[in-house]
Amino acid sequence: APEMIRVLVEHRLDHVLGCRQEAPNDTTAYRPGHEQGNKAFNRVVGGLFGEPVTDMLSGYRVFSRRFVKSFPAMSKEFEIETELTVHSMALRVPQEEVMVGFRDRPAGSESKLRTFHDGFRILGLIVRLFAHERPFAFYGGLALIAFMVSLVLGVPVIWEFFETG
Known part of the structure; x- marks a missing residue:
C-alpha cells in the first residue's frame, strides 16, 4: 500500500x-x-x-x-x-x-x-x-440489431410479394 x-x-x-x-x-x-x-x-x-x-x-x-x-x-x-x-x-x-x-x-x-x-x-x-x-452506443446497438433482424425476416416476405403480386 x-x-x-x-x-x-x-x-x-x-x-x-x-x-x-x-x-x-x-x-x-x-x-x-x-x-x-x-x-x-x-x-x-x-x-x-x-x-x-x-x-x-x-x-x-x-x-x-x-x-x-x-x-x-x-x-x-x-x-x-x-x-x-x-x-x-x-x-x-x-x-x-x-x-x-x-x-x-x-x-x-x-x-x-x-x-x-x-x-x-x-x-x-x-x-x-x-x-x-453510454446510452447512445447501447441503444444504438440494440436498434442496429433490431434493424438487422427485421431485414433478415422482412426481405424474403417483401421479395415474395413482388414475385407473386
Missing part, C-alpha cells in the same frame, strides 16, 4: 489500481476459471468504455478524496470493483495501475466468491452501467 499511495501523490492521480500478479512459484492463487473470467471481464469493460484495464476485479485500490466524494456507491458484494472501475473510466480521472503480489489464501480460509452466480451479477452490472454511461 505505501507504494500505491506514493504513486497516487507523486503522479497527482485520483485512482491507483493494484493489479494482482502471481508469484513465480505460486500458480494456485487463482481458483480454476477465475483468471480467465477476470481477463474476459477486463476485455469487455475495456472495449465498452474505451480504456484498457488489467485487473478490474482487484479490490486493492487507493483513491483521492475527490474520487471518493464523486463515487455514488450502489453495489454490494463483488460488483463494487466493477462499479469503481467504470466510474473512474466514465469520469476519465487520472489513474494508474501498479503490479502487486498475489499468493494463495492462508490454509483454512475460504473465498466467498461464487464463480458463476457472482460472474453473472457482474456481467449484468456491466450491461446496466454501459446503458447508463
Whole structure:
C-alpha cells in the first residue's frame, strides 16, 4: 500500500489500481476459471468504455478524496470493483495501475466468491452501467440489431410479394 499511495501523490492521480500478479512459484492463487473470467471481464469493460484495464476485479485500490466524494456507491458484494472501475473510466480521472503480489489464501480460509452466480451479477452490472454511461452506443446497438433482424425476416416476405403480386 505505501507504494500505491506514493504513486497516487507523486503522479497527482485520483485512482491507483493494484493489479494482482502471481508469484513465480505460486500458480494456485487463482481458483480454476477465475483468471480467465477476470481477463474476459477486463476485455469487455475495456472495449465498452474505451480504456484498457488489467485487473478490474482487484479490490486493492487507493483513491483521492475527490474520487471518493464523486463515487455514488450502489453495489454490494463483488460488483463494487466493477462499479469503481467504470466510474473512474466514465469520469476519465487520472489513474494508474501498479503490479502487486498475489499468493494463495492462508490454509483454512475460504473465498466467498461464487464463480458463476457472482460472474453473472457482474456481467449484468456491466450491461446496466454501459446503458447508463453510454446510452447512445447501447441503444444504438440494440436498434442496429433490431434493424438487422427485421431485414433478415422482412426481405424474403417483401421479395415474395413482388414475385407473386
